[in-house]
Amino acid sequence: MTSGIRTPRTPRRRLGALTATVAVVAATALAVLSATPAQAASPLRSLAEGKGKYFGTALTDGDLNISGEMAIANTQFDMVTPGNEMKWDTTEPSNGSYNFGPGDQIVNWAQAHNARVRGHNLVWHSQLPNWVSSLPLTQVQGVMESHITTEATHYKGKVYAWDVINEPFNEDGSLRQDVFYKAMGSGYLADAIRTAHTADPNAKLYINDYNIEGENAKSNALYTLAQQMLSQGVPLGGIGLEAHFIEGQLPSSMLANMQRFADLGLDVAITELDDRIQLPTSSATLQQQGNDYATVVNDCLAVTRCVGVSQWGVDDGHSWIPGTFPGYGAATMYDSNYQPKPAYNATVNALSAGGTTTGGTTTTGGTTSAGGTTGGTGGNCHVTYTKNEWAGGFTADVVVANTGTTSVNGWTLGFSFPGDQKVTNGWNATVTQSGNTVKATNVSYDSTIAPGGTVDFGFQGTWTSNDTSPGSFTLNGTACS
Ligand code: 9MR
Numbered sequence: 001m002t003s004g005i006r007t008p009r010t011p012r013r014r015l016g017a018l019t020a021t022v023a024v025v026a027a028t029a030l031a032v033l034s035a036t037p038a039q040a041a042s043p044l045r046s047l048a049e050g051k052g053k054y055f056g057t058a059l060t061d062g063d064l065n066i067s068g069e070m071a072i073a074n075t076q077f078d079m080v081t082p083g084n085e086m087k088w089d090t091t092e093p094s095n096g097s098y099n100f101g102p103g104d105q106i107v108n109w110a111q112a113h114n115a116r117v118r119g120h121n122l123v124w125h126s127q128l129p130n131w132v133s134s135l136p137l138t139q140v141q142g143v144m145e146s147h148i149t150t151e152a153t154h155y156k157g158k159v160y161a162w163d164v165i166n167e168p169f170n171e172d173g174s175l176r177q178d179v180f181y182k183a184m185g186s187g188y189l190a191d192a193i194r195t196a197h198t199a200d201p202n203a204k205l206y207i208n209d210y211n212i213e214g215e216n217a218k219s220n221a222l223y224t225l226a227q228q229m230l231s232q233g234v235p236l237g238g239i240g241l242e243a244h245f246i247e248g249q250l251p252s253s254m255l256a257n258m259q260r261f262a263d264l265g266l267d268v269a270i271t272e273l274d275d276r277i278q279l280p281t282s283s284a285t286l287q288q289q290g291n292d293y294a295t296v297v298n299d300c301l302a303v304t305r306c307v308g309v310s311q312w313g314v315d316d317g318h319s320w321i322p323g324t325f326p327g328y329g330a331a332t333m334y335d336s337n338y339q340p341k342p343a344y345n346a347t348v349n350a351l352s353a354g355g356t357t358t359g360g361t362t363t364t365g366g367t368t369s370a371g372g373t374t375g376g377t378g379g380n381c382h383v384t385y386t387k388n389e390w391a392g393g394f395t396a397d398v399v400v401a402n403t404g405t406t407s408v409n410g411w412t413l414g415f416s417f418p419g420d421q422k423v424t425n426g427w428n429a430t431v432t433q434s435g436n437t438v439k440a441t442n443v444s445y446d447s448t449i450a451p452g453g454t455v456d457f458g459f460q461g462t463w464t465s466n467d468t469s470p471g472s473f474t475l476n477g478t479a480c481s
Pocket of ligand 1: 083084126127242272320
């Protein structure tokens with residue numbers, strides 16, 4: 001159960017004053033989507049996109065009706081994890097009877113706000129209906145595979161990643177003795193990942209857990225498991241570090257730990273960040289929380305294969321923390337009145353420092369034509385192309401800004417790959433390729449680019465010998481630069 005999330009016992013890492021310099025981010029490349037007076041900085045999503053990352057949140061269907069939360073979520077986040085809506089007790093409450101309505105609402109929000117979706121989750125000992133845990137063990141594998149296949153097929157093409165397996169480990173690194181383990185032993189893990197891959201070959205498939213942020217018995221066991229899976233050809237794609245922290249108690253080995261998973265060829269993601277404070281808060285604890293948030297963001301920025309950071313929820317008033325950890329609260333970047341806290345400012349500063357990052361190249365004060373990103377302000381468009389590559393594969397995030405004075409209604413962005421890239425799947429656009437020529441056309445929910453506005457789409461692909469980023473772009477046939 002989630003109440004089992006315990007205080008990390010790893011050494012404390014306290015930071016002094018933030019040393020990050022705030023760079024001027026090129027306004028043409030990273031247009032401000034919209035901002036309330038209390039959030040005058042560029043949205044977190046734009047700042048993260050400038051670094052080739054995302055910044056996400058968790059939302060429940062209930063949150064979608066809370067205007068204060070949505071005013072923040074609608075502008076700040078470009079990734080969403082459904083808080084509960086894709087878990088087994090919601091999606092298959094009785095054997096073979098599926099309910100995707102609640103999860104679809106989260107997907108609809110994402111599509112309306114140019115956000116990607118992190119599917120959460122397919123196999124977990126918790127929020128698991130009794131009918132599963134009381135099955136004869138001989139039936140569990142078939143039921144698990146059917147559940148994964150049906151749910152992953154339903155959301156195929158709509159989720160960027162799946163937490164296929166959630167929280168499989170005990171604190172000592174042994175596997176939980178849940179019904180899946182009892183039925184299949186440790187083999188259920190690879191079976192679940194392979195089954196999800198068959199259903200949705202383009203989704204990044206994760207194992208997600210808590211108290212694995214630093215190097216310890218639990219993360220060591222996961223590391224060994226990941227090595228084994230990869231050596232056996234299991235299509236594991238990433239490791240999700242939940243990051244439910246306590247103020248002032250971040251593990252000092254977090255960066256090294258993330259990097260060792262990345263070095264295996266896996267993506268890593270901070271999936272459920274919050275940082276609870278013993279109540280009442282003080283200016284010192286709120287400041288320390290800011291330092292903690294900055295540490296998390298900086299560690300993600302420092303690891304090329306860290307794809308992004310998601311906070312668990314939007315604001316302190318709707319966080320799960322007070323209900324689960326009596327005496328603790330104030331765990332997010334926004335207070336109960338939706339006002340940004342020091343943690344928000346620290347996050348903005350961390351995301352703003354050092355310029356934009358593109359394909360491993362960091363530049364200060366604007367966009368660059370080196371390292372894969374190309375910009376231009378000729379014509380009425382400006383394109384920022386941010387690549388995250390690894391041996392044989394890459395993702396590209398493309399932000400198209402309308403620098404003209406009239407709306408663009410319906411768009412196709414054209415470009416050519418200088419290398420041998422092949423697009424495998426896209427999001428927020430229909431991406432087609434013929435030879436080296438690529439065309440990305442709007443989907444229904446992002447067809448309009450207002451004057452001064454942006455759209456953000458992306459795609460995943462493969463490459464063999466040359467992953468050089470495109471050097472020029474056209475929007476509806478007219479050169480952007
Ligand atoms: O935020 C979720 C909360 O609404 C549920 O009551 C709870 C039940 O287990 O699950 C919460 O989300 C959990 C996530 O799915 C997995 N990691 C821990 C999260 C916080 O408990």
